[in-house]
Amino acid sequence: MTLLLTLLVGLLFTLGIYLLMARTPARLIIGLMLLGNGANLGVFVAGGLTAGQPPLTAAAQQAPAAGAADPVPQALVLTAIVIGFAVTALAAGLIWRTQADHPDNDLDAMNRSES
Numbered sequence: 465m466t467l468l469l470t471l472l473v474g475l476l477f478t479l480g481i482y483l484l485m486a487r488t489p490a491r492l493i494i495g496l497m498l499l500g501n502g503a504n505l506g507v508f509v510a511g512g513l514t515a516g517q518p519p520l521t522a523a524a525q526q527a528p529a530a531g532a533a534d535p536v537p538q539a540l541v542l543t544a545i546v547i548g549f550a551v552t553a554l555a556a557g558l559i560w561r562t563q564a565d566h567p568d569n570d571l572d573a574m575n576r577s578e579s
Contacts, residue, residue, distance in 0.1 A: 480497075
């Protein structure tokens with residue numbers, strides 16, 4: 465299972481970088497989203513995939529039980545999802561505003577029009 469998820473992380477990063485290099489605004493946003501999801505899945509896989517007991521139980525006040533899930537990667541991924549949504553919304557707003565000023569869909573043509 466870990467190998468499959470690791471391959472999926474690599475696939476998400478590969479597709480995200482490919483879409484970022486495509487130089488169209490819609491693909492840029494989708495590439496950003498894929499990179500963010502790949503990073504989130506990578507942190508989650510690196511945190512370990514144990515289907516054990518919950519980390520905090522009444523019987524184990526001093527130390528978590530053996531095989532307990534680690535809550536830190538889950539909290540990091542939850543925070544990263546919120547930040548990724550904000551970055552995606554900001555990028556979509558910037559591209560929408562840029563499209564209003566420059567009707568061309570190519571980022572290189574937009575760059576040439578400003579100089």
